[in-house]
Amino acid sequence: MATAAEAPAVGGARKRSKAYGRAERRLAAMMVAPSVAVIALVAAYPIGYAIWLSLNEYSVRVPGLSRWAGLRNYKNALTDHEFWSAFWTTMGFTVISVTLELILGLAMALAMHSAFKGRGLLRAVVLIPWATITAVTAITWRSIYEPNLGFVPQVLDKIGIGENVLWLGERGYALSVMIVADVWKTAPFMALLLLAGLQVISEDVYEAAKVDGANTWQRFTKITLPLLKPAILVALLFRTLDALRIFDLPAVLTQGANGTNTLSLHAYQQLTQNRLIGLGSALSVITFLIVMTVSFLYIRFVGGNIRTLTEE
Amino acid sequence: MEATTVGRPHPEARTRTRATTRTGPPLGRQVLTWGSVVLIVLFCLFPIYWLLNTSLKSGQDLSSGGVLPPHPTLKNYDSIFSNSAFTKALRNSVIVSFITTTISLIIGSFAAYALARLRFPMKFLLLAVVLSISTFPPIAVAAPLFKLWSDIGLFNAKYGLGLIPPALTFSLPLTIYILTSFFREIPKDLEEAALVDGATRFQAFRKVVLPLAAPGMVTAGLLVFFFAWNEFLFAVTLTSTPDARTVPAAIAFFVGSVKFEEPLGTISAAGITVMIPLVILVLIFQKRIVAGLTAGAVKG
Numbered sequence: 181m182a183t184a185a186e187a188p189a190v191g192g193a194r195k196r197s198k199a200y201g202r203a204e205r206r207l208a209a210m211m212v213a214p215s216v217a218v219i220a221l222v223a224a225y226p227i228g229y230a231i232w233l234s235l236n237e238y239s240v241r242v243p244g245l246s247r248w249a250g251l252r253n254y255k256n257a258l259t260d261h262e263f264w265s266a267f268w269t270t271m272g273f274t275v276i277s278v279t280l281e282l283i284l285g286l287a288m289a290l291a292m293h294s295a296f297k298g299r300g301l302l303r304a305v306v307l308i309p310w311a312t313i314t315a316v317t318a319i320t321w322r323s324i325y326e327p328n329l330g331f332v333p334q335v336l337d338k339i340g341i342g343e344n345v346l347w348l349g350e351r352g353y354a355l356s357v358m359i360v361a362d363v364w365k366t367a368p369f370m371a372l373l374l375l376a377g378l379q380v381i382s383e384d385v386y387e388a389a390k391v392d393g394a395n396t397w398q399r400f401t402k403i404t405l406p407l408l409k410p411a412i413l414v415a416l417l418f419r420t421l422d423a424l425r426i427f428d429l430p431a432v433l434t435q436g437a438n439g440t441n442t443l444s445l446h447a448y449q450q451l452t453q454n455r456l457i458g459l460g461s462a463l464s465v466i467t468f469l470i471v472m473t474v475s476f477l478y479i480r481f482v483g484g485n486i487r488t489l490t491e492e
Numbered sequence: 493m494e495a496t497t498v499g500r501p502h503p504e505a506r507t508r509t510r511a512t513t514r515t516g517p518p519l520g521r522q523v524l525t526w527g528s529v530v531l532i533v534l535f536c537l538f539p540i541y542w543l544l545n546t547s548l549k550s551g552q553d554l555s556s557g558g559v560l561p562p563h564p565t566l567k568n569y570d571s572i573f574s575n576s577a578f579t580k581a582l583r584n585s586v587i588v589s590f591i592t593t594t595i596s597l598i599i600g601s602f603a604a605y606a607l608a609r610l611r612f613p614m615k616f617l618l619l620a621v622v623l624s625i626s627t628f629p630p631i632a633v634a635a636p637l638f639k640l641w642s643d644i645g646l647f648n649a650k651y652g653l654g655l656i657p658p659a660l661t662f663s664l665p666l667t668i669y670i671l672t673s674f675f676r677e678i679p680k681d682l683e684e685a686a687l688v689d690g691a692t693r694f695q696a697f698r699k700v701v702l703p704l705a706a707p708g709m710v711t712a713g714l715l716v717f718f719f720a721w722n723e724f725l726f727a728v729t730l731t732s733t734p735d736a737r738t739v740p741a742a743i744a745f746f747v748g749s750v751k752f753e754e755p756l757g758t759i760s761a762a763g764i765t766v767m768i769p770l771v772i773l774v775l776i777f778q779k780r781i782v783a784g785l786t787a788g789a790v791k792g
Contacts, residue, residue: 201611203693204610204611204612204693205610205611205612205613207606207610207693207694208606208610208611208612209612210602211602211603211605211606211610212602212603212606212607212612212618214599214602214603215599215600215602215603215622215664215668216603216618218599218657218660218661218664219622219625219661219664219665221657222633222637222657222658222660222661223625223628223633223661224625225636226632226633226636226637226640227628227632227633227636229636229639229640230632230633230635230636233635233636233639287528288528288532291525291528291529291531291532292532294521294525295525295526295528295529298529300778302529302532302533303778303779303782304774304775304778305532305533305536305537306532306536307774307778307781307782308536308537308540308771308774309536309539309540311718311767311770311771311773311774312540312767312770313721313722313724313739313740313766313767313770314722314724314740315724315739315740315743315744316543316743316763316766316767318747319543319743319747319759319760319763320539320540320542320543320763321539322747322756323542323543323546323756323759323760324539324542326756328555329554329555329756331542331559364535364536364539368536369785372782372785372786373785373786376782376786421627424629425629425630425631427630427631427724427725428724428725428740428744431724431728431744432743432744432747443629443631444629444630444631444725447631447634448631448634448725448729451634451635451638452729457635460635461635464629464631464632464634464635465632467629467631467632468628468629468631468632471627471628471629472624472627472628474627475624475627475628476624478627479620479623479624479627482623483620486616486619486620486623487616489607489608489619489669489672489673489676490607490615490616490619490672
């Protein structure tokens with residue numbers, strides 16, 4: 181493979197190409213080194229350290245005093261009902277918000293695809309929620325659901341339903357606000373990914389189906405969906421990874437109160453507010469393992485992309 | 493080739509298409525399309541409008557809650573700009589985001605060039621590992637980094653400088669991935685011509701490839717800038733005073749641990765203010781941003 185690639189460039193001078201290969205490797209190592217160093221120092225090493233921290237227990241009275249605890253922190257974490265509550269909240273949040281994002285994102289992508297004139301404008305408009313930082317997204321939706329003066333409570337009041345619901349103050353309702361906020365911020369992102377997928381489907385396929393008498397619905401289910409499947413899968417996995425890690429949205433929206441505590445936020449609270457370094461680290465490692473399972477699927481799925489990017 | 497015949501509908505079909513374009517698509521369809529366009533615009537912009545609306549109200553008006561501010565006022569904006577916790581956060585966010593973007597582009601472009609063009613072993617593994625790092629939940633490294641940063645004095649470092657290294661671990665994979673795909677699209681001949689003219693490989697990269705990859709650099713730079721501006725978890729874990737806090741952490745701090753410490757109007761004004769630079773970037777660079785977001789998803 182290497183010789184085939186080199187042959188046209190250096191005219192088959194074997195010796196030269198070999199020496200060149202060594203120089204090339206050295207250059208490659210030098211060019212890759214800074215990135216690898218940063219990632220190793222600030223990601224790989226701390227992960228190892230987190231695992232170490234999670235296997236020890238720490239004195240509350242004497243700072244810095246610790247002893248080996250084996251898997252005790254993990255046992256405590258997994259038998260703690262707050263962990264399971266955060267676990268199910270995270271799973272519910274992930275499944276519902278990613279599903280809604282897919283449906284809404286797909287609908288938006290189809291609309292954008294058929295609206296030829298307004299597409300540039302729509303693209304800019306759709307990027308605005310995506311560009312809104314999550315902390316601001318949280319305060320935006322707080323202001324919309326603010327009791328009495330927010331938009332939603334007022335509208336519901338006029339219609340005469342949902343009076344006196346403290347949206348962010350009640351279980352279930354608080355989680356629904358969090359889901360709405362997340363869907364608002366990320367459905368447009370989903371729409372852009374799917375729109376890009378739609379744009380590579382050739383018009384001819386649709387024309388041919390039309391000639392054969394396929395109606396709009398048939399064209400959607402028999403052509404659009406199957407051809408869009410790879411884009412949908414990548415977008416789904418990507419969004420699932422983000423949703424499982426969610427931290428900033430509940431942190432600003434509710435501080436994890438009223439059934440909105442997520443895995444990341446729960447671990448964070450144990451670490452910072454309760455100063456339970458061992459338990460907090462175990463919770464972080466558990467979150468890490470859950471996310472990495474999905475990440476593995478994701479990497480496998482975009483593996484084809486990576487291979488094309490790295491092959492000669 | 494065949495593509496031309498396939499690409500063009502046969503004469504009969506063509507007259508039909510022309511006839512329909514003159515009058516436009518069927519009315520029902522047109523209404524549906526434009527209806528959904530209006531819905532999308534409302535869906536995306538109304539919440540931001542509501543935030544803007546809230547930010548323009550003060551005092552009594554805040555408890556009225558109309559769709560239009562009865563007496564629009566910039567009082568809330570005055571108050572956040574005279575609040576040093578907010579102005580410092582803005583300054584810190586600008587510093588952290590710019591430095592993170594610059595470093596990411598420099599060292600990320602090196603790595604991306606090596607991945608796209610040079611021959612060395614274990615390339616696939618390297619890119620796969622780099623990409624999987626970007627999917628790490630940041631909470632997994634929060635506690636160790638907190639300890640480490642406390643030990644080496646980066647905890648609560650002025651201007652939020654301590655936030656740059658962790659931001660890099662998440663922004664570098666993004667930069668490397670986007671730039672690798674951009675570099676691959678640059679024709680090899682140009683570099684080879686430079687090499688024949690006696691340039692070193694690195695010179696060819698710097699003088700030939702980099703200028704041609706400028707659109708890719710802009711795309712990657714924008715996404716990294718947005719990412720760094722948005723980063724929250726490290727911002728709240730590794731800082732403790734306004735001197736080091738970035739915007740997201742400052743907003744979380746304004747909101748307070750139990751109830752609003754700042755009135756809703758002021759927080760809304762802060763939210764609108766930090767959105768403005770990002771909205772401007774979106775309006776100018778929307779095409780580049782979309783190209784970056786979809787770089788990974790469509791190909792292959």
